[in-house]
Amino acid sequence: MRTMRAVRQTAFGGPEVLELVEIPVPEPGEGEVLIEVSTAGLNFADTHTRENSYVQESHLPLVPGAEVAGVRCDTGERVVAMTGGAGGYAQFAAVRKDRCFPIPEGVDDATALALLIQGLTAWLLYDQAHVRDGESVVVVSGAGGVGSLAVQLGHQFGAGRVIATASTEDKRALCLELGADAATDTSPDGLTDRILRANAGEPVDVVFEMAGGAVFEECLGALAPFGRMIAYGISSKEQNEVRTGKLLRRSLTVTGFWFGHCLDRPGMVAAALEDLYARAAAGRLRVVVGATYPLTEARQAQVDLAARRTQGKLLLDVSR
Structure with missing residues (x-):
């Protein structure tokens, strides 16, 4: 059985519930693909998910993280993907194919993730x-x-x-x-x-x-x-x-x-994302990357985010 490093929580609460653990690599289900994650995005909603105070109810055990960038294990294509609200703070993530989008050539992980959610x-x-x-x-x-x-x-x-x-x-x-x-x-x-x-x-x-x-x-x-x-x-x-x-x-x-509510409307999302990529490529949109934290510092990343110490897009480097 293959395993991976991931941030997981088995209780709801403060940043202390986030633990770095070794767990099995997820098996993609029907209509899903497995992504080897290079970078995970952080969003303010992650702090609500940790407390189970978000719009969408959370269930334990939970690997946080709503978005990832990496490589599709079946095709080798670089992609950015939405997890549906959980599963991103990990070295591998199983995601729905229709929530997975190719990253244009010349676009780095930070830009792709900032332009996603x-x-x-x-x-x-x-x-x-x-x-x-x-x-x-x-x-x-x-x-x-x-x-x-x-x-x-x-x-x-x-x-x-x-x-x-x-x-x-x-x-x-x-x-x-x-x-x-x-x-x-x-x-x-x-x-x-x-x-x-x-x-x-x-x-x-x-x-x-x-x-x-x-x-x-x-x-x-x-x-x-x-x-x-x-x-x-x-x-x-x-x-x-x-x-x-x-x-x-x-x-x-x-x-x-x-x-x-946009997750099940891939057509609407794909068209808007294509427009965002085009604006960024033309120099009309600048991505502000605030900080990149190692996976081991996921707790601190959420603390800084909640305390308004950051600006722009926050990222997790899952290799560290």
Whole structure:
């Protein structure tokens, strides 16, 4: 029986539940392929999965990790793939064929992984928000994996003004470097007023929000009539309730977006990913790689991610 190194958890909880172990190499089932993983991607959702507090229920024992880059064992082709939410923090992963995509020549693992779940999320946020030419867009956490790509896509998708939020001066500087017209502190105290000032005193048309809690409320307060807000995360772990009267008073739209619902729509995903690769190849999209951790440091990677110490795409090198 072949074995592999993997990060596994047999309980839900803090980073301490993540353990480096030796376990059997998974056997691909019908419609699946086995990938020898070179690099695994980290996403904020991994921290929720670890606690079983995510949209999708988790089951133990669990190998975390929703995305991998590596080589198909049956064809030798370099690919990037979505695991469906678990199985990525390991030297091998069994994935569905329709969630597996070839990596174009000249594209490295970091770029391929950044453009997979996080890049697709950024692309689909604009698609789902129906952003019109000249509209103002706010990207909460604009220096993160999704945010750094959403900031860059703003003007390319027709936005007239892109406003980013970020927690530190360095992160705000990165947002401006990536193409944001303005960047402000993410702190909820006074956030509505700061967003309005960043938009020349006017309310905004679209907000991409992933924090929840007070940040959600402040962003909602900054929306113009017929404004749209897409909530695609709850990093604060503070859920919100929206009253219908508040929506009616300004004809607002609040939408939820969970990338997991895209997994069974490979056609939609493939077309968007092809577009992202083309933009990156043309130099119109820059992937920000924050850090690469060895597999042995998966705990620390999740700690740093949850503590907002990172920016851009985080990776695990499974060979170390």
